[in-house]
Structures are given as C-alpha cells and as structure tokens.
C-alpha cells in the first residue's frame with residue numbers, strides 16, 4: 001500500500017514535469033514565425049515617389065516583414081506572416097493608396 005502511494009506521487013511529479021516541457025515546446029513555433037512571399041502587379045505608378053507610397057502603405061499592415069517595390073517592373077514583392085495578413089489585404093492597402101494591384105503568383 002505504501003509503495004502504491006509513493007508510485008502515485010512520483011507519477012504526479014512526472015505529469016507536472018511533462019506539462020512544463022510541453023509549454024516550453026509550444027512557445028517555440030510562436031518565436032519562429034512563419035513567412036510567406038507574394039508578388040503583386042501594381043498599375044498606376046508613374047514617378048519615383050509612387051513606389052515609396054506603395055511601400056509605406058503595405059509596410060503599415062501588421063504582419064508585413066519586408067516590401068520591395070519596382071517602378072520599372074510595376075511590381076511589389078512582399079514578405080509577410082500568413083497568420084497576421086493575407087495577399088487580399090495587401091492588395092486592398094495598395095488600392096487604398098490609389099493604385100491598382102493584383103496577385104501575380
């Protein structure tokens with residue numbers, strides 16, 4: 001009987017230790033943060049400041065990591081966290097800035 005109680009107690013300790021390990025492991029993917037990349041065709045950029053306006057508009061969105069805009073190629077490449085923002089939302093931000101955008105890939 002005494003042995004059984006000791007065994008149960010150590011079993012409880014193991015379960016607690018296991019929970020601790022699980023919560024540490026669960027925080028890892030949050031820190032890693034997934035990243036996706038989308039290429040958009042952007043119409044309506046006419047001068048050197050237009051790509052800057054597009055870049056600023058997209059950069060303001062939560063989850064956007066990096067924005068590269070080319071006036072010559074009429075293109076924007078955006079690196080983003082898919083858990084926080086979508087290509088559709090990025091297109092919307094470009095439209096709101098006064099340009100026309102569509103996803104290329």
Ligand SMILES: [Cu+2]
Nearest residue numbers: 046047049050
């Ligand atoms: Cu311009």
